[in-house]
Amino acid sequence: MFTECRDVLREYLTQSGAAKNIYTSAKTLKASAESRVFAVLFENEVLTISKNKRIYTDISEKHKRQQKFERSLTFSVVIGEYTIEKVQEIYNKFLHNIQPGIYIDGNYVSIEPTAADWMDNEDTIIRAKCAVQITVVCRGGVYKDTDFAKADNVALTVNMPPM
Secondary structure (H helix, E strand, C coil): CHHHHHHHHHHHHHHCCCCCCEECCHHHHHHCCCCCEEEEEEEEEEEEECCCEEEEECCCCEEEEEEEEEEEEEEEEEEEECCHHHHHHHHHHHHHHCCCEEEECCEEEEEEEEEEEEEECCCCCCCCCEEEEEEEEEEEEEEEEEECCCHHHCCCCCCCCCC
């Protein structure tokens, strides 16, 4: 789930006009001497135990899916440019391009931008004149699928007491 979410956020950033290398490491981002910077940085992951169960039907039969853990991955998307107008333009395109979620191995993962922090050159560690840092949370889970017992595969034996 981590790589798929990171890659889709990089794709949304590229579609929005990120023309250069998109950093995925805070260390290389800080070391960058560029004024136009773009990054998708992993912040943290929160795991919670879940007891959610769902019943679904596919082409052949009914199945039961139990969510064992809920996963919440937090990423920071950084857009840094020469002017605030250019940052605003790329930011608006990014919010327009981002989808509410994606499917990973048949499981839905929601993608939710939750906050944005605007910075100018005094506030940021990067060399961009102005930047915005968007916090994006990806919520999914770890699932276990089980099948129901098939009634037609059960052999019944009835023992009748003698009369």
